[in-house]
Amino acid sequence: MPATFSTSAKRVVELTIDGQPVRVPEGTTLLDACRAQQISTPTLCYGENLTPVNVCRVCVVEVEGSRTLVPACSRKAENGMVVQTDSARVRLSRRLVLELLASSVDLSLAPSVKDYLRRYDAQPERFGPSAATNETRDHRHAGHHQEPDGLTAATVTQPVKLDNDLYIRDYSRCILCYKCVEACGTDAQNTFAIAVAGRGFDARISTEFAVPLPDSACVYCGNCIGVCPTGALMFQSEYDLRQAGAWEEKQQTQTDTICPYCGVGCTLTLHVQDNQIVKVTSPADHEVGHGHLCIKGRFGWQFVQNRPDPTKPS
Numbered sequence: 001m002p003a004t005f006s007t008s009a010k011r012v013v014e015l016t017i018d019g020q021p022v023r024v025p026e027g028t029t030l031l032d033a034c035r036a037q038q039i040s041t042p043t044l045c046y047g048e049n050l051t052p053v054n055v056c057r058v059c060v061v062e063v064e065g066s067r068t069l070v071p072a073c074s075r076k077a078e079n080g081m082v083v084q085t086d087s088a089r090v091r092l093s094r095r096l097v098l099e100l101l102a103s104s105v106d107l108s109l110a111p112s113v114k115d116y117l118r119r120y121d122a123q124p125e126r127f128g129p130s131a132a133t134n135e136t137r138d139h140r141h142a143g144h145h146q147e148p149d150g151l152t153a154a155t156v157t158q159p160v161k162l163d164n165d166l167y168i169r170d171y172s173r174c175i176l177c178y179k180c181v182e183a184c185g186t187d188a189q190n191t192f193a194i195a196v197a198g199r200g201f202d203a204r205i206s207t208e209f210a211v212p213l214p215d216s217a218c219v220y221c222g223n224c225i226g227v228c229p230t231g232a233l234m235f236q237s238e239y240d241l242r243q244a245g246a247w248e249e250k251q252q253t254q255t256d257t258i259c260p261y262c263g264v265g266c267t268l269t270l271h272v273q274d275n276q277i278v279k280v281t282s283p284a285d286h287e288v289g290h291g292h293l294c295i296k297g298r299f300g301w302q303f304v305q306n307r308p309d310p311t312k313p314s
Helices: 031-037 086-104 111-119 135-139 181-186 223-227 236-243 295-299
Strands: 011-018 020-025 060-063 082-084 167-169 196-197 204-207 233-235 253-258 267-273 276-281
Touching: 011 031, 020 031, 020 060, 031 060, 031 082, 060 086, 060 196, 086 111, 086 135, 181 196, 181 223, 223 233, 233 236, 276 295
Parallel strands: 011 082
Antiparallel strands: 011 020, 060 082, 167 233, 196 204, 253 267, 267 276
């Protein structure tokens, strides 16, 4: 049976995906149409709560009659389309993109990438030593690094930026997916504190005029952290635990609650380890915040852990 969506309000588009007929509402992307068919399509720069920017190119599919592979995350389904999601051409393209990314930046904290590398038999070592084991990583954690943004053009050699108490920036893990830029811009915060600066190999995420983060327009909402797919942006609390070898994600529990700070009603997902909140996220499909939070919702949870313990004498 062909996959169908609710089509009461829109025209129906009929196409073929991997030999199967599919009916979707007009305006549906190929990515959503594939997901309706239970076809797993890799993505890195795509976010359900962000505008597609088509930069990672791992979601590309083959459309009959198209000269180039097309990004499934933004290409709309059209009547009569014939789409191949796992052709030899698609697999080769995805494999090369993954190999180039994994050979140039550290993707060890991007669990989905590991699955993608196995699925497409990618071998990043063909392009040189893995960035995750590069010797330059041995001295990237030498201490607080407060140089202005963008002084180091080579992404993998950048030390971790520790210039505030809330989150760190480890651009050796950055794949320039633009998700943090979109979240800081019109998709969520409208602060525009960061953007992609430079061209080609010099492209990098930077604050305005390359000033340090505390001197920028950043309001520390942390929405950039919430959308980062590789760990380039990370809670300071998580970073400290990882550095101490004490981060145990498999042992953590997650509990949803409502943010207590105002009446908007954002949902918070509390990540708890050893009875301590270690970070806070928000579900991307939440109808109020769509995964985005303010500084209080994302970082203002320390008061929960600073309450007196009634079992201990005061």
